Amino acid sequence: MRVLAALIAISTATFSGAAFAACTVPSYNMFYGTPDGYSATDAFVGKFDYPAAPTEPLPAFMAIDFTSDWKAYLQGALDYAFEGNEAVDFDVAQNSTRDWYHALWMHPDASGREFLRGLTQERASRPDQYKDGLAKEFQTWAIGFYNSFGASEFHEIWANPCDPDVSGLLFPVGTVTFKLLFTEATSTDLPYLANAPSWMAHIGRSDPVVDGVQPERVRAMQLLQVDIAVRDDDATETGWVFGTFVYSNDVVSADPWRKLKPVGLSWGNDPTVLPGNPLSENVTDLTLAGTLFGWPERLELGWGGRMNGPADNLLSSCTSCHGTAQFPRSDDFGNFPRLAVAPANYSQRLLDYFRNIAPGVAFDPITKFRNSSVEVPAFPLDYSLQIQSGLERICNAARRTDPPFDTEPVPAVCVEANYLATPMMAEPITDEALKRQELNRIDWDQYEPPIR
Numbered sequence: 001m002r003v004l005a006a007l008i009a010i011s012t013a014t015f016s017g018a019a020f021a022a023c024t025v026p027s028y029n030m031f032y033g034t035p036d037g038y039s040a041t042d043a044f045v046g047k048f049d050y051p052a053a054p055t056e057p058l059p060a061f062m063a064i065d066f067t068s069d070w071k072a073y074l075q076g077a078l079d080y081a082f083e084g085n086e087a088v089d090f091d092v093a094q095n096s097t098r099d100w101y102h103a104l105w106m107h108p109d110a111s112g113r114e115f116l117r118g119l120t121q122e123r124a125s126r127p128d129q130y131k132d133g134l135a136k137e138f139q140t141w142a143i144g145f146y147n148s149f150g151a152s153e154f155h156e157i158w159a160n161p162c163d164p165d166v167s168g169l170l171f172p173v174g175t176v177t178f179k180l181l182f183t184e185a186t187s188t189d190l191p192y193l194a195n196a197p198s199w200m201a202h203i204g205r206s207d208p209v210v211d212g213v214q215p216e217r218v219r220a221m222q223l224l225q226v227d228i229a230v231r232d233d234d235a236t237e238t239g240w241v242f243g244t245f246v247y248s249n250d251v252v253s254a255d256p257w258r259k260l261k262p263v264g265l266s267w268g269n270d271p272t273v274l275p276g277n278p279l280s281e282n283v284t285d286l287t288l289a290g291t292l293f294g295w296p297e298r299l300e301l302g303w304g305g306r307m308n309g310p311a312d313n314l315l316s317s318c319t320s321c322h323g324t325a326q327f328p329r330s331d332d333f334g335n336f337p338r339l340a341v342a343p344a345n346y347s348q349r350l351l352d353y354f355r356n357i358a359p360g361v362a363f364d365p366i367t368k369f370r371n372s373s374v375e376v377p378a379f380p381l382d383y384s385l386q387i388q389s390g391l392e393r394i395c396n397a398a399r400r401t402d403p404p405f406d407t408e409p410v411p412a413v414c415v416e417a418n419y420l421a422t423p424m425m426a427e428p429i430t431d432e433a434l435k436r437q438e439l440n441r442i443d444w445d446q447y448e449p450p451i452r
């Protein structure tokens with residue numbers, strides 16, 4: 001479809017400049033307006049001017065052998081990600097060292113980008129998740145960035161930002177993406193969060209009035225976790241290396257952004273290793289037991305000791321959850337096993353879920369849209385869950401006929417029949433009435449809840 005789309009674009013200009021802008025510019029969810037005390041100039045502005053090719057050489061830290069020194073690799077990745085960004089408070093458009101970009105179409109829906117920082121809502125913490133006996137649940141919000149290698153793939157996908165093309169999606173080696181995760185928990189709840197970098201965010205934008213009291217709309221969030229993923233061919237089974245840091249006040253540094261402890265690294269799912277046995281594609285710093293895990297409700301960070309962060313779902317792990325990135329999502333799993341299993345079923349879980357997925361391969365190649373009975377082939381999304389989420393959000397916006405979809409055509413990727421008509425959507429349906437009928441058959445809101 002990519003070649004064909006390029007040809008059509010040259011000959012007939014299939015999309016107007018106005019529509020192009022309307023599908024690029026809304027950087028945050030405008031439905032909730034500007035918070036009191038702030039003005040339009042305070043709004044988050046995404047960087048979506050994706051380059052056609054990487055704007056820098058391969059990141060130097062990738063030369064480090066992560067199997068022999070995982071901490072050096074992870075630290076190198078963090079230094080690379082933070083360089084030039086810390087000084088501009090992660091307003092990446094101002095970074096003069098290196099180009100970083102945001103993912104498109106993360107703004108709509110209840111969990112879409114908030115006004116001040118462009119954070120999106122993730123799964124809230126569960127009781128006892130962060131600390132034994134900590135009953136309260138805390139909201140989690142985050143923002144992700146891609147370097148110019150990754151953005152060169154976005155350039156292809158979003159060539160028409162109103163009609164994404166995910167055929168043949170593959171990130172080039174050298175793609176680095178990182179994510180800052182913030183929690184509403186404070187050092188009173190979690191002592192290791194003392195002096196953590198704190199951002200104000202419009203997270204209470206839809207909170208209801210309780211007993212006549214209006215909750216604060218703009219609230220402080222503390223940095224909890226920094227996630228990094230690298231497209232690296234040295235990860236021979238999956239093509240990706242995942243690593244994470246947790247903020248920790250006992251790390252000695254004058255710079256609060258550098259008070260980060262490496263938690264672990266993963267470059268595969270250890271698809272045959274039963275719980276309790278040594279892993280060879282996942283390392284976790286076990287000195288963090290007692291602080292991040294090691295109590296009945298959180299015995300480990302990821303399933304069977306696989307690498308994961310404190311904010312993440314313990315039935316899953318970084319590599320396995322991201323390996324499910326596809327569109328439509330897997331109808332069997334979504335992105336993680338929905339229930340814990342008994343020891344007798346452990347081997348089946350490894351076979352079903354903890355498989356190593358190569359870049360360009362779909363986790364669940366034949367799937368279904370939500371509440372549909374029609375089987376469709378899935379597009380693999382090469383471990384990018386922001387793309388998965390962006391596609392669900394753009395389809396939901398089109399279903400609601402949010403502008404510009406009050407006038408713009410329904411995106412081809414949202415139309416079930418397109419998956420059956422021609423492989424890779426070489427000739428998408430053009431009958432708008434039919435497309436809309438197809439779009440309306442899917443329960444897009446079912447895709448909305450933050451899943452991590």
Ligand code: HEC
Pocket residue numbers: 120121122142143144145177178179227228229242243244307308309312313316317318319321322335336383384385386387389451452
């Ligand atoms: C149970 C699922 C799940 C687990 C486990 C998980 N993530 Fe993610 N991750 C997501 C989702 C969903 C998104 C995109 C949504 C968003 O950013 O709001 C995401 C986004 C990201 C991004 C931004 C790039 C992208 O994929 O769009 C990075 C980098 C990342 N995660 C790294 C990690 C690391 C490192 C770990 C382990 C410490 C991890 N993730 C564990 C679900 C998960």
